[in-house]
Amino acid sequence: MNDIKSAFENGKAFIPFVTAGDPDLATTEKILIEMSKNGADIIEIGIPFSDPIAEGVAIQEADLRSLASGTTTDKIFDMVKRVRSEIKCALAIMTYMNPIFVYGTDKFMRRCSECGISAVIVPDTPFEEKQELSPFCDKHGIELVSLIAPTSHDRIKMIAKEAQGFVYCVSSMGVKGGSITDIGEMVNLVKSVSDIPSAVELDTSTPEQARKAVQNADGVIVSSAIVKIVGKYGKDCIKPVCDYVKSIKEAIS
Amino acid sequence: MSKGKFGIHGGQFVPETLMNAINEFEQAYNHYKNDPEFVSELDFLMREYAGRPSRLYYAEKMTKDLGGAKIYLKREDLNHTGSHKLNNCLGQCLLAKKMGKTRVIAETGAGQHGVATATVAALLGLECEIFMGKEDTIRQALNVYRMKLLGAKVNAVETGTMTLKDAVNEAMREWTNRVSDTHYVLGSVMGPHPFPTVVRDFQSVIGKEIKAQLLEKEGKLPDVVMACVGGGSNAMGAFYEFIKDENVKLIGCEAAGLGVDNPKNAATIANGTLGIFHGMKSYFCQDEYGQIAPVYSISAGLDYPGIGPEHANLADTDRAQYVPVTDEEAVWAFEYLSKTEGIIPAIESAHAVAHCMKIAPSMDKDKIIVVNLSGRGDKDVAAIARYRGENIYE
Structure with missing residues (x-):
């Protein structure tokens, strides 16, 4: 079974991101189950990193809250494994190279596989460095998602040719959020060399922005909107998160 | 690739x-x-703006006081902007x-x-x-x-x-x-x-000058070149020219803060493990899950949890040696160099001076140590005063 592929088979895919362990893993567990019930097609589970340089302040703060509450990579895997059968959608791990490398890349991918995780997204590991990951991903059947950015230009075809799972389009220039730029053109370049689906990342998104974004892509990734809701409501975030997930899923359906 | x-x-x-x-x-x-x-x-x-070449100064009083190897200071502190x-x-x-x-x-x-x-x-x-x-x-x-x-x-x-x-x-x-x-x-x-x-290339002028200046003054290469290391640019600049001269010992001085056994330190080679962060594979102070450690040093310039990749390789291949130097040792060296030579070093550079003070006395008098004095210490005066209990603010 290819979970990632099937996630793109029923219309536009909705891919929310959540930082594991913020405010605690019990809350993350509920968020995963409820998001999958309310329209998420793939959930990106963020393993917190002390220094998330590719992300803005909202996710950095969530990472630090999570680490302060005692979250570790092992505890995240244990939680996902325990509740995997209750989560109906595909799961991807998003984290930085160092937590994977120091954990042991082989062991990390094996744990992903054991926990029913289909893909990994590693924003500080570009095409040129993917050998650090891909042999271990291949060995354990984990797809290594490739990222492209508005600055990628001539690199897009090279990246897309070897991409797995889906292509993650970083839409806003940089990490602090910004305008949607040239998404259609980026996705067209991907399509010219591969039939792999493309999903567009929005930092925080209104339903209207999500609807616009998927006009030119196969799915939408919401990177910090849910993190911000969790940051605001803490353990009481389940209902507002569900309401938000529903609103985006409806908007793009 | x-x-x-x-x-x-x-x-x-x-x-x-x-x-x-x-x-x-x-x-x-x-x-x-x-x-x-x-x-x-x-x-x-x-030449015209930075003031290069910087002097290679024979620290005669320090040499005599320590009673061992001949000590030269590479005066990067005399560059425009002070480092x-x-x-x-x-x-x-x-x-x-x-x-x-x-x-x-x-x-x-x-x-x-x-x-x-x-x-x-x-x-x-x-x-x-x-x-x-x-x-x-x-x-x-x-x-x-x-x-x-x-x-x-x-x-x-x-x-x-x-x-x-x-x-x-x-x-x-x-x-x-x-x-x-x-x-x-x-x-x-x-x-x-x-x-x-x-x-490294832009900093390698330091080592090239050291070599030419010492050959002119002493007619030979140094026995030891030492420098403080945070990320490692002044050390790499001083070392690079000498890497192929296998008889020249290269020593990088890391910030050990309150001590290598105390969590409050920044000694990456002493305490770090292999990781991938800030764009590079190298050694980092971190935990078992790859979370980067909150390091500490009195020196803001050495207060960094990683080290440049070329240094990591020089450590792996034993071409350079990396030694920890504590806050206390660095402050003592800061004061010592000020009083002995009338040169107030940056607290970063004082880490290298401190190690020089440790090894020079036991070396023969015909041996030569070059310490890269990477910066001047004016910026540190108030902080050192506070360290010594004098409540001075800039």
Whole structure:
């Protein structure tokens, strides 16, 4: 079974991101189950990193809250494994190279596989460095998602040719959020060399922005909107998160 | 494929958004480093603006007092802006200008790299923004004002430990955010390729001068070259010329803070493990899950949890030795050099002076140690006074 592929088979895919362990893993567990019930097609589970340089302040703060509450990579895997059968959608791990490398890349991918995780997204590991990951991903059947950015230009075809799972389009220039730029053109370049689906990342998104974004892509990734809701409501975030997930899923359906 | 490797270390672990920018930077560097016009412009600035070559000073009183090896100080503290940092900033800013960039950004710990970047930006007419941990803006308040005087905007970074590591995070974010008109003037031999190579090349003037100057004064090579190491740019600059001279011992002095056995230290080779962070594979102070450790040193410039990849390889291959030096030892050396030679060293450089004081007495009198005095200590005077219980603020 290819979970990632099937996630793109029923219309536009909705891919929310959540930082594991913020405010605690019990809350993350509920968020995963409820998001999958309310329209998420793939959930990106963020393993917190002390220094998330590719992300803005909202996710950095969530990472630090999570680490302060005692979250570790092992505890995240244990939680996902325990509740995997209750989560109906595909799961991807998003984290930085160092937590994977120091954990042991082989062991990390094996744990992903054991926990029913289909893909990994590693924003500080570009095409040129993917050998650090891909042999271990291949060995354990984990797809290594490739990222492209508005600055990628001539690199897009090279990246897309070897991409797995889906292509993650970083839409806003940089990490602090910004305008949607040239998404259609980026996705067209991907399509010219591969039939792999493309999903567009929005930092925080209104339903209207999500609807616009998927006009030119196969799915939408919401990177910090849910993190911000969790940051605001803490353990009481389940209902507002569900309401938000529903609103985006409806908007793009 | 993976580029910029030193043994197993190095590489280009950065977000895709930056890949074209660092590739473009690499191409420009490879072009201009052999461009006679660029080389002569840089050479002119190094001489006329920075004041190079810096002196190689025989520290006679210190030598006699310690009673062992002959000690020379490479006076990078006498460069314009007061440290070796200017060498790299002149090179990178000139390159940035050639590449058509109109804005430069930089991280800074002690403020020396920030001041040097702001200085060259002023000289070359580039817009300049500096990222500095909030903790460091307090420790080094004078340098913050200096950067503002030079026309730079200074952003106090309030995330994480609010020190050098967080300033690098924020500068990388800012570069990701605005890459088209901006060059990131990375201040040390770290980060993604080509920075470790470019910064080393621009700093290698230090070692070349040491070699020529010592040959002239003593007719031989030094027995030991030593320097303090945070990211490692002044050390790499001093070492590089001597790597092939196998009889020259190279010693990097790391900041051990309150001691290598105390969690409050920044001694990466002593305590670090292999990791991948800030664009490079190298050694980092971190936990078993790869979370970067909140390191500590009295010296804001050495208060960094990693080390440049070429140093990591010099450590792996035993070509260089890395030794920990505590806050207390560095402060003692800071005071000693001030009183003995009338030279107030940067607290960073005082780490190397401290190790020199440890090993010189037991070495023969015909041996020669060169200590790279990477910066001057004016910026540290108030902090050292406070360390000694005198409540002075700048």
